[in-house]
Amino acid sequence: MNVRDFYFDLPQELIAQDPLEDRSSSRLLVLDKNTGELEHKHFRDVLSYLKKGDCLVINDTKVIPARLFGVKEGTEAKIEILLLKRRENDIWETLVKPGKKAKVGTVISFGDGLLKGTVIEIAEEGNRLIQFSYEGIFEEILDRLGQMPLPPYITHQLQDKNRYQTVYAKHEGSAAAPTAGLHFTKELLEEIEGMGVSIARVTLHVGLGTFRPVKVDDIEKHHMHSEFYVVEEEEARKVNDAKKQGGRIICVGTTSCRTVESASTEDGILKAGTGWTEIFIYPGYRFKVLDSLITNFHLPESTLVMLVSALAGREAVLHAYDEAVKERYRFFSFGDAMLITDLNETGKEEGKRG
Template sequence: MKKKDFDFYLPEELIAQDPLLDRSSSRLLILDKETGRTEHKIFKDIIDYIRPGDCLVLNNTKVIPARLIGSKEDTGASVELLLLKRNEGDIWETLVKPGKKAKKGAKLVFGEGLLRAEVVDIVEEGNRLVKFHYEGIFEEILDKLGQMPLPPYITHTLKDKNRYQTVYAKYEGSAAAPTAGLHFTNELLDGIRAKGIAIANVTLHVGLGTFRPVKEEDILAHHMHSEFYQIDSEAADIINNTKKNGGRIICVGTTSCRTIESAGDENGMLKACSGNTEIFIYPGYKFKILDALITNFHLPESTLIMLVSALAGRENVLNAYKIAVEEKYRFFSFGDAMFITDLEK
């Protein structure tokens, strides 16, 4: 399979720059994964497509304000640091811009010395291991100095940090939001529960590797970055019981999908577990647990459009994207949503 097989035309003006005031008023494209048939709805209509006995799987990770703007201690030159993953203690894997200013031993200053850092090693992809020095509580300092790590295709300033968090975000650790979940309100989730639909919460801390472009023309040569996930016994039981009782497992976002597909056994069952996943899902993959997927519209030639193509077929997905462009749907993190399901069942 070639990278270009997952390309499509996207006008730049369809890239959403700002979130809508009402999360659940985004547009929703329904895609039948078997026939390719599409329907056009508003996101809050999703409740009409989820049935009693189904299970919604949410990723309750929380985005940290991972973007730090500071300077080099010796020269005063400006530097930008993006926190990717905490290793141990106060050592983080980071992305530094410009990288040439971040040689091993370089010392960085943020917030007039409120936070200091030293580059202790250089790792794969040119990322840096950085050790932080500070007084007090790191998370409080980060909340004061850090900015939300919005994707590079969003050029507008985010006025409200919470709009890049899901309403159910709980465990801090992500460098990017699980954006399919941004469409849900507490009221919509209450209505879903009242309808007899189970909700299972899993955790996958989203790294920027999820959005790393596929550089190899042969997609099988692409290597996914590792991301930490955790599934507790309550979530595993809810998902297993739903499967046993004939309900559908509906993942909210590709990160929820990758979490349960990484942890499922050969019989499609889960148990409480945690670990790191590098799972890469592309056409030909046989889903073990997931039945349907709520997701946003993804970048051309990305691993995410490859994942949805594995579920609904490449031709169905690219045709749905063509329709979305014609109908002027909003794309990417703050954009509209798609529900990939089987409308006949």
Template sequence: MKVSDFDFHLPEELIGQTPYKDRDQCRLLVMDKETGEIEHKHFYDIYDQLEKGDTLVLNDTRVIPARLIGEKEDTKGKMEFLLLKRIDKDKWQTLVKPGKRAKIGATFVFGDGLLKAKVIDISDEGSRIVEFYYEGIFEEVLDKLGEMPLPPYITEKLEDKEAYQTVYSKNSGSAAAPTAGLHFTEELLERIKEKGINIVYVTLHVGLGTFRPVKVEDIENHFMHSEYFEISEESAKVINETKENGGRVICVGTTSIRTVESSSEKGKVIPGSGWTNIFIYPGYEFKVVDALITNFHLPESTLLMLVSALSDREKILNAYNIAVEERYKFFSFGDAMFIK
């Protein structure tokens, strides 16, 4: 299967640049994964799409302000650091611009010396392993100095940092938001619970590899980035009971799907934590997940390949082309889709 099989035309003006003021007022395209039948709704209508006994799986990761602007200690040259993955307490895998200045042993300063960094290694793909030095608590220093690392296709400045967090975000560690969850409000979640739908939380810290293009023509040769995940005993228990009782397991976002499917053996979810580089594309047989709430993804992306696996490529691309015709908004601050 070729990367070009997942291409579609997307006018630039359909890329959502600002978050919805009222999260659940965005549009919702509902698609039957078997027939391809499509309905046009609003996100608050998701309430009517869910049935008693279903389980919603939400990723409770929280985005850290992972973009740091500083300077090289000796030359005072301006530098940009993007935190990708925590390796140890004060050691991080980072993307550094301009990279040629970030040789092993180079030191950098942020916020008048509140934070310092030293490059201790360079990975095969060019990212830098950096050790940070500071006084106090790293998360508090980062909150003071860091900026929210918005995806490259969002060009407008974010006025409110919380607009790029889900209302249930809790566990800090992501370089990007699990954006399908941005459409939920606390009130909508409460109504869903009252209807008899289970809500469980998993954690997957989203890396910027999410936005990395597929550079090989044959998608089977693509190597996925790894991301850290956790799934509790309670969440696994509820998901497994849902399957046993004939209910649907509905993931909110591709990150939740990757967590659940990575944790599954013989149709059961096993609690635990670890790293996953699972790559889901058409032909993949889902072990647990039945349905998905998601945003609209980039052409030729691994995320589009994943949603195509849940239905099939032709039906998904047809839905995407209809979304373009109907002027839906795409990507992180766009509209939503329910594949049922």
């Protein structure tokens, strides 16, 4: 399967630069995963596609202010780093710009020396392992010096950094937000639970591997970077109970999807535990746990477009994306949302359309 099979034409002006004032007022494109039928709604209408007994799976990871700007000691050359993942204690795998100024032994100073980092190793794909030294608590210093790591296609300054967090973000560790969750408000989640829909919280710390471009023509040769996940016993039970009783498992975002698919047995039982996942989902993949998916609109030729194509079929997904472009939907992190489901199994059958 060729990477070009997942290309679509996207006008630059449709890339959302700012979050909407009201999280749940974004638009929602509903795609029937079996027939390709489309419905144009608003995000709050997601209530009418849920029903009692379903289980909504959300990723409660929290984005850290992972972008740091410093100077190379001795030369005062400016260096930007992005924290990717904590390897151990104060050693982090990082992305450094410009990399040529960060040889092993280089010391980088941040915040007039409040934080210092020493490059101790050059890792895979040129990433640097940096050991940090400081006085106090690392997270507090990072909160003071760091900036939110917005994707490069967002050029506007974010006024409120909480708008790049979900309202249920809890466990710090991500270099990017699980953006499908940005559409939910606390009130909407309460309404969903009030309908008899259980909410299972899993954690997957989002790295940049999910967003890296596919650099090979044959997508089966693409290698995903590993990301750390946690599934607690009680949360696994919610998913398994819903499945056992005939409810649907609706994942919020590709990260929740990748977590449950990585942590489950071949017969679809979600297992509690922790681990690293490199799962790459593309057409031909058979989903073990997930039934429906709430997601945003993704980049052309990205692994995320491939994932949604595995659920609904490449031609149906690309047709839906073409419709979204035609209807001027907003794309990517701060953009609109998509629900991929079986319309015959939704709450609208029971007259719940609101």
